Every structure is written in C-alpha cells, then in structure tokens.
Amino acid sequence: MRLPLWLAVGLAVLGTIGCSGLGSESNAQTTARGAGTGQQTAVPPLQPVVPLELPPPRTLAEYAAHDATYPSYMPMQGLRRPANRFFVKCDASQAAGREVYQGNDVASLYGRAEGGLEFIYEARDRAGRPCVYPFAPNLPSIVGNLDGTQYIFRSSVPGERVTFRSGDQWAVLRMRALEMGRSRIHFEMRDIELDFPGAIQPMGALHLETFGGAPPGLFTAVIRRSRLFGGKNAIFVPSGETMLYAEDSEIEGNVGTNNDQEHSTYINGTLVSHFRNVSWKGQLGWSNIASGHQLKDKAYLRVYENVRVSNAPGRGSPSAMPLIDATSFGFTWANNLRIDRVAPLQEPRDALVDLRSEILYGNPQHYPWPVIATSEWRMPPAALGALDQVYLSVFFNTEVHSFRTEPYVFALRPWGRGFTPGTPTIAGEGLTTRAEQRAVSLAFGTRGTFSKVYSADGWTYANPRLADDMLWVADRDAFIRHALGLIRR
Secondary structure, eight states, X not given: OOOOXXXXXXHHHHHHHHTSSOOOEESSOBOOOSXXXXXXOOXXXXXXXXXXXXXXXXXXXXXXXXHTOOOTTSXXXXXXXXXXXXXXXXXXXXXXXXXXXXXXXXXXXXXXXOSOEEEEEOOBOTTSOBOEESSOOOOOEEOSOXXXXXXXXXXXXXXXXXXXXXXXXXXXXXXXXXXXXXXXXEEEEESEEEEETTOOSSSEEEEEEEOSOOTTOEEEEEEESOEEEESSEEXXXXXXXXXXXXXXXXXXXXXXXXXXXXXXXXXXXXXXXXXXXXXXXXXXXXXXXXXXXXXXXXXXXXXXXXXXXXXXXXXXXXXXXXXXXXXXXXXXXXXXXXXXXXXXXXXXXXXXXXXXXXXXXXXXXGOSSOSSOOTTOOOOSSGGGOGGGSEEEEEESOEEEESSOEEEEEEEOOOOSEEOTTSSBEEOTTOSOGGGOOEEEEEESOEESEEEEEOSSSEEEESXXXXXXXXXXXXXXXXXXXXXXXXXX
C-alpha cells in the first residue's frame, strides 16, 4: 500500500525518535534519563502522527465543506435526505413560547415521524441578535423503517449558535429510535446551545438512545460547535452500536440530584467516542460527597484530541473524583489532553485519568478478547513488543494543572477473575498477577504538577522506546483502524 507523503514523512520521523536512546519509566523498569556519565542525551518524546488541521471555516462555502466531512471510520453511504424538513421562526416562536414554523408545521405529522427529520432554526431575531428559544425542542416520535434515516438539528446560519433555554425539569433534546435492529441511523446537531438549568429529570440534556441494535446496524451521532448544560448528565449515551463524534464544543455540566452517580458526560458501552477541540467544566458537586466525573466514558474506542477537562464547579463544590473515568477494556488514543484540577472540599481521589476494570459496560461482541484473567493469556516478557495483542491506551502531550502536586496522572487498574453471577460486575479485582492482565498503557511527553506519570498498577510505560514495527500506535488513523478492525467495524 502506498502511503500519503505526510504519513510517510511522519513515520520516518517517528522511526528516528523511537529508535533513539530515550529511556522509559514502568512498573517493571525505570531507566535514568538526561545527560550524565555513561548516559545518552535525552531526546524529545515520541510525537503523534495526525492529518494536517485545516483552518477554521469563515465563509458559508467553507462551513458547508467542513460540515460535509466525517471521520474516516464513520460510514456515511446509504443515508437518505430527511423526508420531513421544518424551518422554525425566531420572533414568532419567542412570542408563542413554542415552535412556530414557516411553511410545513410539525403538527401535520400527528406526533409520529417516518423517513427522518431536519429542523432548521432561524439564527437571529428581528433585531439581529442570536435567537434564544424559550423552550426545549419538541420532537415527534420516530416510527417506521429506520434504515438510512437522518435526524438533523441546526442553526440557519453555520457558525452562529441558536440557544434553547428552559427551566423546566423535563427539558431535553432526546433522539430516541426504538427497535433499531440492523438499521443505519444518523443524528447531527450543529451550532446549537442547550441551556437547561432546571432539567433534573432527563438522563441527559442531550439524550441519544437507540434500542435493539445489532451489527452491521449502526447509529452515528455528530455534534459540531455546540454548548450543552443541564440534565443528570449534559450528554448521555447508553450502550449500543453507536459512534459519537463531537468537535469545537463546550460541555458545561449537569444539574441532577443523584449527587454521586451523575456526570458532565456519560458515554456507556458504545463503539466509539471521539472528541476534538472539546472542553468540560461545571460538574455539579456536593459539599459532603466526592461527586461524579467530568467525563465518564466506557466506549470501546476513545479518541481525545485537544481536549480540556476541568473540575471547576458549576453548582456546589468541585468534584473530588478523577476527572476522566474510562475503562481499561478497549482502546484510548489521546493527544493534547489538558487536565485542570481545583481544590475540592473532600480528599481528592488520586487518579486524574482512571482506567477501570470492575464492570463490563458494552456488548461482549464489542471486545476481541476476554476482559477477565484467563489461562489463555500470559503477557510476553517484552510487553512493548505485543502492543497489537492487548487492550491499549496511549496518551501524548498530556498537561496537568492542579492545586497540588498530584501523586500520579494515570491509573491502569488490575483485572479480576470472573463475573458476579447474573451481573456485568467483575469479581476478584487485584487478585490477579500482572502476567494475566491483557492491557498496556503508554504516555509520552506528560508535563505539569505531578510526581509520577502512572500509579503502581498494571503494564504502564512513560516515554518508552518503541521498535519500528510498534510505531503504528503513534499514528491516530492506524490506531483507529487497528482497534475497529479487531471487531470488524
């Protein structure tokens, strides 16, 4: 296969870096670094290979071109134009306190939509100000043949947000498709702000759910240039055959009342969560409980690019929990992750990114290998030579700013030996040997206010030297292809 020029050059650079004398820190090995007697001069850590980033769109044509692009792993063929298209007027809707349509009215659907939906919301009021709709979007029930259907919610002017603002306790934008089966379904939200400060009832201010999905069925969701606040989780995505991609957006927190089990974002056992240029803050904290996480992400494949996560609170005190709570099962690739921790009222939990192993969240078909220790696996003596045979997380250029010197940034938790009968809960955590655990985590170029990159758990390496045939882990797209290829997605 012929490689693009940018990729060939990038891999050549990686090969030079990866084969140089850079030492590593791991639980199995600590190598001194820096200039000194008998030591090689330190070299920069391995850097990621990513496609060139295009400048932000400025014209309507540039926005249209940008919004027509999707991640390479997200198949967009076979989708048809929504059968139902509605334009919502600003001033008339503000006066009525509900959607007022230009032309076709959603009432003509009698509360049930078939063939897909597109809602276009007028971006400005008559005075030229950004439109604020004083209610949550009202959507009909989705019925009929779902295959190839799209559900699109967007501002009439790309790059200009419209706002939905409601204090109602049930306020939500909820995409719900029953009996998905093997259908291909797509959701998209562009230039929309959901501001629901009283929405204590819905699982998410943006609540994306499908039921009954089975491969090759697929639900994709794309969020662009949006801001989300409210609900028990500002975004909630239950387990399923789901790929979520969000870019250039802000997640401002939750307002739920179950104070230790709600989060700014909760991604359950999905296929993919991919966040690019996204920030989190405003988790609802409590004075006497450690509270939830900014990002609770149990997707099989997680990709974080230029992501910032802060425990700066919205209501209450800052959460004392790890800011990112992910699973060690599956794959994580991160570049330019920034973590900001301010002082909570409780004793803070030590990990900032916690890769946990006590529950299996997703469909077992989402995982190529067991998620408990078995006699079929023993880690080879050179774990860095087996990166294509393990669940893998790779973090490039993570930056930590904390009120204290953190004892460590990342934790890769030990595996268990079996499931509690009738549940997805894994028993026997911490009773397995390291050789039985099939997960590795790598970190390159981590900096900030901490003592160590990793806790003492698991197969973890900071700034390791990689052999040439393992440099694919630095290439974002190759990493994604590897992870999804293992489950034929």
